[in-house]
Amino acid sequence: MASGIDELRQQYRKMLEIRRFEEEAARAYAMGKIGGFLHLYIGQEAIAVGVASALVKGDYVFQTYRDHGIAIALGMTANAGMAELFGKDTGCSRGLGGSMHFFDPDNGFYGGWGIVGGHVALAAGAAFKSKYANDGQVTVCFFGEGATNIGGFHEGLSLAGLWKLPIVFICENNQYAMGTPMSRTTPLEDLTLKAQGYGMHGDRFEGHDVTVVKDRVKTAVDRARRGEGPTFIEIQTYRFRGHSMSDPAKYRSRQELEERKKKDPCAVARQRLADAGVKEAELLGIEGEIDDLIAACVKHADEAPPATEEAMWDSVYVPTSAVPADRLPRGVVRVEDGDA
Amino acid sequence: MRELRYREAIREAMIEEMERDANVFLMGEEVGHYQGAYKVSEGLLTRFGEQRVIDTPIAEAGFAGVGIGAAMTGLRPIVEFMTWNFSFVAFDQIISSAAKVAQMSGGRVPCPIVFRGPNGAAKQVASQHSHSVDPFYTNIPGLWIAMPATPRDAKGLLKAAIRENNPVLFLEGETLYNVKGEVLDEDADEVIPFGKARIAREGDGCTIVAWGRPYYTAMEAAEILAKEHGLQCEIVDPRTLRPLDVDAMVDSVKKTNRCVVVHEHWPYGGPGAEIVDQIQRHAFDWLDAPIERVAALDVPMPYASNLETLVLPTVERVVEAVKKVAYL
Numbered sequence: 307m308a309s310g311i312d313e314l315r316q317q318y319r320k321m322l323e324i325r326r327f328e329e330e331a332a333r334a335y336a337m338g339k340i341g342g343f344l345h346l347y348i349g350q351e352a353i354a355v356g357v358a359s360a361l362v363k364g365d366y367v368f369q370t371y372r373d374h375g376i377a378i379a380l381g382m383t384a385n386a387g388m389a390e391l392f393g394k395d396t397g398c399s400r401g402l403g404g405s406m407h408f409f410d411p412d413n414g415f416y417g418g419w420g421i422v423g424g425h426v427a428l429a430a431g432a433a434f435k436s437k438y439a440n441d442g443q444v445t446v447c448f449f450g451e452g453a454t455n456i457g458g459f460h461e462g463l464s465l466a467g468l469w470k471l472p473i474v475f476i477c478e479n480n481q482y483a484m485g486t487p488m489s490r491t492t493p494l495e496d497l498t499l500k501a502q503g504y505g506m507h508g509d510r511f512e513g514h515d516v517t518v519v520k521d522r523v524k525t526a527v528d529r530a531r532r533g534e535g536p537t538f539i540e541i542q543t544y545r546f547r548g549h550s551m552s553d554p555a556k557y558r559s560r561q562e563l564e565e566r567k568k569k570d571p572c573a574v575a576r577q578r579l580a581d582a583g584v585k586e587a588e589l590l591g592i593e594g595e596i597d598d599l600i601a602a603c604v605k606h607a608d609e610a611p612p613a614t615e616e617a618m619w620d621s622v623y624v625p626t627s628a629v630p631a632d633r634l635p636r637g638v639v640r641v642e643d644g645d646a
Numbered sequence: 647m648r649e650l651r652y653r654e655a656i657r658e659a660m661i662e663e664m665e666r667d668a669n670v671f672l673m674g675e676e677v678g679h680y681q682g683a684y685k686v687s688e689g690l691l692t693r694f695g696e697q698r699v700i701d702t703p704i705a706e707a708g709f710a711g712v713g714i715g716a717a718m719t720g721l722r723p724i725v726e727f728m729t730w731n732f733s734f735v736a737f738d739q740i741i742s743s744a745a746k747v748a749q750m751s752g753g754r755v756p757c758p759i760v761f762r763g764p765n766g767a768a769k770q771v772a773s774q775h776s777h778s779v780d781p782f783y784t785n786i787p788g789l790w791i792a793m794p795a796t797p798r799d800a801k802g803l804l805k806a807a808i809r810e811n812n813p814v815l816f817l818e819g820e821t822l823y824n825v826k827g828e829v830l831d832e833d834a835d836e837v838i839p840f841g842k843a844r845i846a847r848e849g850d851g852c853t854i855v856a857w858g859r860p861y862y863t864a865m866e867a868a869e870i871l872a873k874e875h876g877l878q879c880e881i882v883d884p885r886t887l888r889p890l891d892v893d894a895m896v897d898s899v900k901k902t903n904r905c906v907v908v909h910e911h912w913p914y915g916g917p918g919a920e921i922v923d924q925i926q927r928h929a930f931d932w933l934d935a936p937i938e939r940v941a942a943l944d945v946p947m948p949y950a951s952n953l954e955t956l957v958l959p960t961v962e963r964v965v966e967a968v969k970k971v972a973y974l
């Protein structure tokens with residue numbers, strides 16, 4: 307694991323990859339190459355990258371539909387991500403999932419989930435497995451501040467707190483749930499008060515500096531790994547775009563947005579690198595490489611074959627052992643004898 | 647007659663009923679300040695104020711339950727689900743509470759509530775956001791289910807729903823909100839009763855039963871069949887799925903001797919299967935061919951647009967099904 311300025315260099319690269327990936331995705335959406343809902347993470351990149359830096363291989367991560375950032379931070383290739391958005395067979399979910407349902411289990415990413423609160427207990431389940439198997443792995447579960455009002459959130463935290471599961475809940479408080487500011491969804495300002503009710507540790511800080519995010523999250527991850535129970539972390543952030551592509555975000559002022567953009571996490575990291583003596587030429591070099599990478603992923607997505615009917619039928623069930631050969635629905639196959 | 651969009655017709659029904667009855671109120675996510683996720687409730691907050699147009703946090707089980715409790719004790723809530731997909735979070739309240747309270751109280755406690763919102767696939771919103779929920783809820787006694795296809799039906803049925811003393815699930819079509827159609831003038835106060843189908847097109851060649859978005863698919867198919875094969879289809883839109891106008895469908899089949907049922911929900915069970923069962927029992931001797939169904943393919947909705955098109959009922963599939971039952 308890199309440390310100090312080397313680590314920051316790598317983190318900057320990742321954050322920029324996410325930023326440029328999503329800027330291109332927005333462009334492709336406007337051109338009609340991407341459909342459905344597209345929820346951009348622009349402005350929140352330091353959180354995904356900081357959290358990913360605090361984890362080790364084998365840890366599990368669950369996220370909402372705002373999932374491109376963490377997927378890439380954990381190691382999904384831009385090609386697999388962009389092809390998914392374009393509905394192509396080479397996408398991370400073979401074009402079946404789309405923007406909201408990125409998956410990359412090889413890198414510990416257990417999904418992009420579309421129903422607010424629905425994945426919180428699932429993440430607790432992954433942590434339950436780690437406790438059960440005593441495998442030393444930790445789960446991270448992301449959600450927005452709007453999600454802290456729904457039953458799924460409360461039941462997930464309820465069980466994780468009771469059973470002291472090795473999990474870190476990360477509330478990305480970007481101030482708005484769709485068009486509703488937090489002041490109209492919750493009578494609290496400090497969301498960690500909710501965690502107290504479930505007997506877990508709480509932490510709360512601003513999330514525009516990737517190093518701060520990594521350090522604070524790592525404290526919680528280490529605690530979970532030692533078997534000392536879950537943590538709820540409220541990370542204050544801001545999304546620079548609308549809730550999704552169809553939201554013009556009229557509910558906030560231009561001034562407010564401009565004020566927040568002064569803490570652009572990519573710009574903050576870049577400045578820190580420059581302050582530490584990294585030359586402008588090197589930074590431009592990194593930025594050029596990322597531009598090339600993203601241009602290549604768009605080209606890949608454009609040229610990749612479309613999602614297939616076979617994938618659509620094959621993926622409804624994984625191979626079955628219960629159903630005999632003469633009762634298999636279309637696309638379903640049997641576990642070979644001796645497998646499983 | 648005026649032309650209104652489907653979304654405007656729904657809005658007008660809510661406005662008229664809220665003006666008529668002070669106990670009617672609207673509650674849901676983003677219905678007020680944001681003017682509705684699909685702009686159905688645009689202007690309602692200004693018109694009726696925060697007491698009657700209520701923005702909720704994301705807490706479907708909670709606000710569905712609050713609505714039911716308020717209905718049991720005298721109010722007439724309209725609860726909007728941003729989409730019906732999110733009603734699954736409130737499934738228990740709808741099924742175990744709303745649908746049961748009349749019976750559990752020996753018929754003494756009414757539950758005059760309307761749950762409404764967009765149902766079915768939109769455009770590439772994928773696996774978790776594309777459900778046609780009609781088969782899940784039509785199974786439940788104690789609920790009424792309306793699924794209007796046209797602006798006029800949407801308005802008239804919603805007015806009936808709001809005045810009704812039992813829980814009504816009102817399934818709109820997200821892709822229908824911009825559809826325009828004729829609607830009677832405001833002072834007509836048209837209230838369309840539940841359980842009465844509408845014969846949208848008359849014909850003697852084949853009956854097509856269709857509701858919601860597939861109604862439009864069926865209408866298009868009927869035009870093609872008339873032009874290319876000289877076959878006149880009769881289109882029956884049941885408009886409400888519970889109660890179901892079996893008489894209208896059976897009468898039509900007795901005239902045409904053939905039937906195709908078109909629906910967006912999955913092929914296993916649901917109102918599609920119920921309708922086929924009713925027709926085969928009540929019009930068996932009149933049928934010249936087995937009834938065909940055109941349904942969504944039996945898979946979770948894929949994201950990719952080429953596959954989504956494949957999954958949903960298409961005009962071509964309806965035409966093929968009609969040709970099959972008409973031996974063309």
Ligand SMILES: Cc1ncc(C[n+]2csc(CCOP(=O)(O)OP(=O)(O)O)c2C)c(N)n1
Nearest residue numbers: 372420421422450451452453482483484732
């Ligand atoms: C149960 C449920 N209700 C409603 C929605 C529609 N919806 C999607 S995202 C969203 C706002 C979520 O806000 P927040 O939790 O703060 O997360 P953010 O989008 O800001 O990251 C809503 C209402 C949903 N997906 N699931």
